[in-house]
Amino acid sequence: MKKITSILVLFFCIQISYTTQASGPVYKDKNAPIESRIKDLVSKMNLDEKILQLNQYTAGLNTNANNIGEAVKAIPAEIGSLIYFSADPVWRNQIQKKAMEESRLGIPILFGFDVIHGYRTVYPISLGQACSWDPALVTEAAAVAAREAKLSGVDWTFSPMIDVARDPRWGRVAEGYGEDPYTNAVFGVATVKGYQGKNLNDPYSVAACLKHFVAYGMSEGGRDYRYSDVSRQSLWETYLVPYEACVKAGAATLMSSFNDISGVPGSANPYTLTEILKKRWKHDGFVVSDWDAINQLINQGVAADRKEAGLKAFTAGVEMDMTDQIYAQNFKQLIAEKKISMAKVDEAVSRVLRVKFRLGLFDKPYSTVVDESQRYLTPESKAIAQRLSAESMVLLKNEKNTLPLNSGVKQIALIGPMATDKENLLGAWSANGKESDVESISEGLNKEFGTSVKINLAKGCGFDGRDESGFAEAIAATQKSDVVLICLGEKRGWSGENASRSSIALPVIQEKLVQELRNTGKPIVLILSNGRPLELVRLEPLADAMVEIWQPGVCGGSALAGILSGRTNPSGKLSMTFPLSTGQIPTYYDMRQSARPTGGQGNYQDIPTEPLYWFGHGLSYTTFTYGTAKLSATKIKKTEKLTVEVEVTNSGNVKGTETVLWYISDPACSISRPMKELKFFEKKELTAGAKTTFKFEIDPMRDLSFVDSDGKHFLETGDFYVLVNKQKVKFEVTE
Numbered sequence: 235m236k237k238i239t240s241i242l243v244l245f246f247c248i249q250i251s252y253t254t255q256a257s258g259p260v261y262k263d264k265n266a267p268i269e270s271r272i273k274d275l276v277s278k279m280n281l282d283e284k285i286l287q288l289n290q291y292t293a294g295l296n297t298n299a300n301n302i303g304e305a306v307k308a309i310p311a312e313i314g315s316l317i318y319f320s321a322d323p324v325w326r327n328q329i330q331k332k333a334m335e336e337s338r339l340g341i342p343i344l345f346g347f348d349v350i351h352g353y354r355t356v357y358p359i360s361l362g363q364a365c366s367w368d369p370a371l372v373t374e375a376a377a378v379a380a381r382e383a384k385l386s387g388v389d390w391t392f393s394p395m396i397d398v399a400r401d402p403r404w405g406r407v408a409e410g411y412g413e414d415p416y417t418n419a420v421f422g423v424a425t426v427k428g429y430q431g432k433n434l435n436d437p438y439s440v441a442a443c444l445k446h447f448v449a450y451g452m453s454e455g456g457r458d459y460r461y462s463d464v465s466r467q468s469l470w471e472t473y474l475v476p477y478e479a480c481v482k483a484g485a486a487t488l489m490s491s492f493n494d495i496s497g498v499p500g501s502a503n504p505y506t507l508t509e510i511l512k513k514r515w516k517h518d519g520f521v522v523s524d525w526d527a528i529n530q531l532i533n534q535g536v537a538a539d540r541k542e543a544g545l546k547a548f549t550a551g552v553e554m555d556m557t558d559q560i561y562a563q564n565f566k567q568l569i570a571e572k573k574i575s576m577a578k579v580d581e582a583v584s585r586v587l588r589v590k591f592r593l594g595l596f597d598k599p600y601s602t603v604v605d606e607s608q609r610y611l612t613p614e615s616k617a618i619a620q621r622l623s624a625e626s627m628v629l630l631k632n633e634k635n636t637l638p639l640n641s642g643v644k645q646i647a648l649i650g651p652m653a654t655d656k657e658n659l660l661g662a663w664s665a666n667g668k669e670s671d672v673e674s675i676s677e678g679l680n681k682e683f684g685t686s687v688k689i690n691l692a693k694g695c696g697f698d699g700r701d702e703s704g705f706a707e708a709i710a711a712t713q714k715s716d717v718v719l720i721c722l723g724e725k726r727g728w729s730g731e732n733a734s735r736s737s738i739a740l741p742v743i744q745e746k747l748v749q750e751l752r753n754t755g756k757p758i759v760l761i762l763s764n765g766r767p768l769e770l771v772r773l774e775p776l777a778d779a780m781v782e783i784w785q786p787g788v789c790g791g792s793a794l795a796g797i798l799s800g801r802t803n804p805s806g807k808l809s810m811t812f813p814l815s816t817g818q819i820p821t822y823y824d825m826r827q828s829a830r831p832t833g834g835q836g837n838y839q840d841i842p843t844e845p846l847y848w849f850g851h852g853l854s855y856t857t858f859t860y861g862t863a864k865l866s867a868t869k870i871k872k873t874e875k876l877t878v879e880v881e882v883t884n885s886g887n888v889k890g891t892e893t894v895l896w897y898i899s900d901p902a903c904s905i906s907r908p909m910k911e912l913k914f915f916e917k918k919e920l921t922a923g924a925k926t927t928f929k930f931e932i933d934p935m936r937d938l939s940f941v942d943s944d945g946k947h948f949l950e951t952g953d954f955y956v957l958v959n960k961q962k963v964k965f966e967v968t969e
């Protein structure tokens with residue numbers, strides 16, 4: 235009897251607590267379904283509160299020189315979001331407290347920031363990350379960035395940037411994952427997973443933001459903020475591919491782009507923002523405009539004034555206005571004029587609130603405050619950054635086994651503007667990365683080689699300019715050394731936003747330095763740190779070896795030193811083609827072939843046809859021998875799968891890691907298709923002499939179909955090829 239009573243009492247208590255709890259507003263009830271909480275809250279909000287939820291202002295010192303915006307005088311407690319330029323969680327919590335306690339409904343603010351390749355533990359730029367062909371490692375690195383950002387007051391990062399780009403004059407190639415749609419999709423998804431974790435409301439998850447939606451990489455002439463002539467065919471075949479993959483992976487938000495998409499700017503484009511994103515892909519998060527992008531619709535000639543710009547952007551499908559305050563200043567009038575419906579406002583507000591609820595901001599609005607030593611640059615975080623730096627580096631050339639440096643090397647000349655540089659190894663968009671955190675190339679070498687090797691340091695020249703006064707010292711240092719490492723490259727500000735360059739060659743002074751040192755007759759190793767493919771046609775013949783290190787982040791020095799010493803066997807392969815010269819742009823692996831492919835027809839008269847290095851190029855200290863690719867069948871029906879295998883042997887005498895890139899080709903189709911299309915890749919480590927089989931299971935509809943100009947996929951019968959390494963194997967698809 236006693237037991238029954240205690241059960242009844244327990245049940246009664248639970249019932250009371252739920253009722254009590256339920257007596258408060260539903261939107262504050264953390265046990266209520268999110269959609270019920272949204273509905274309840276929207277029903278309680280007044281017009282001012284709804285409009286402010288659709289606006290993002292800034293807090294803290296704006297560090298982006300490209301974004302000149304008036305500093306927000308006072309932050310309203312009802313603001314929807316802030317770009318948080320500070321790294322102080324305490325100040326962030328003070329602002330949040332104002333929203334939670336001084337506003338009528340206590341709606342938390344969403345704090346966003348550009349965490350692109352690390353927050354404080356900065357790892358390689360995205361273009362370099364893709365050269366690692368290691369998405370799992372990129373997920374780990376993104377998770378480090380998310381944790382550091384979350385502990386610094388940031389709930390939302392404006393990343394990953396997944397704009398396919400084929401024009402290296404464009405500074406923002408540094409921020410994406412290269413020229414291939416599939417590669418951008420795989421690494422975009424890997425980054426979203428790292429940021430958002432298993433659940434958006436996990437303690438260290440932040441909301442991702444896919445950008446810049448869409449086809450920003452097609453910006454005419456590689457210049458920023460420009461017209462992009464993008465056919466619907468290209469839109470679907472190339473530029474939308476990474477976005478669809480990342481939306482399906484659950485990315486919480488997107489950012490609309492600056493560029494014009496064949497006459498309709500990305501930030502006022504109903505086809506991309508509503509028809510595709512919301513109606514077809516069913517995205518239920520929200521879209522934020524890029525900085526001032528709504529206001530810029532006036533300059534793009536599609537809005538007469540700010541009010542019309544706001545109407546066009548909102549009607550097209552941009553829910554949140556980043557910093558130009560157009561929505562805040564014009565929505566009341568637009569609603570009064572019945573140009574914007576309350577239903578559409580409520581829908582937009584619901585999307586913003588949905589992300590906030592999913593992040594858990596209503597129930598846990600405040601950042602956890604821990605000491606900086608626990609927040610940033612932990613040994614585990616740096617280990618991940620170092621691995622990714624090493625795996626992103628690409629051995630472009632290695633004649634006469636110049637690398638790794640052998641035991642006969644007793645003196646190394648370390649020359650060039652990047653030799654001791656720290657700041658530029660961070661690259662563009664380095665969030666709260668600090669120059670003092672970076673290990674320079676020189677420091678990495680000293681740590682790696684210790685006293686076993688004498689390093690003769692001489693700068694030789696600056697990044698640009700005409701000052702050759704340092705040449706003599708560089709020559710002297712080289713003459714007394716066994717090998718010379720010439721560390722060249724770009725300043726971090728030469729890539730990133732609004733950093734387009736008319737030439738992708740390095741400044742003349744850097745090339746002259748190499749020519750001078752070539753005359754010493756010493757073996758030359760070129761180390762390149764840059765944010766885009768470079769024009770190396772004059773430098774390549776002068777170098778015995780070349781290593782592309784990109785902008786590798788805080789651990790770049792030791793990552794490179796490990797490659798130079800042979801502790802690490804380089805495994806990187808290019809995620810973007812290096813044209814022979816600027817004039818050869820655009821040249822990318824998945825072009826259509828010339829209608830007259832023989833004898834170099836359809837190419838330039840004055841330069842060779844081939845680029846210097848194709849997408850996928852990268853050497854190792856060992857050799858990998860490929861067996862004959864074997865198909866599970868030479869003929870399949872459309873509904874059947876086909877497996878292709880290739881055995882790879884490490885035929886050298888050191889352990890190495892090989893990435894096998896699998897392509898398909900469809901030589902006769904209803905529409906012309908690229909010469910080849912990457913559809914799968916796999917990376918494996920092999921000890922010397924070991925062999926392993928790499929497999930690719932072809933799913934015809936996924937891997938062989940083509941898409942038309944409205945996004946419909948078609949799979950046709952006929953001959954196809956699968957390409958791997960230097961092999962091209964035919965098979966047939968039947969009904």
Ligand code: GLC
Pocket residue numbers: 298300301348392445524525731
């Ligand atoms: C910039 C960039 C965008 C960035 C945003 C906020 O103009 O285009 O990538 O996320 O503004 O800083």
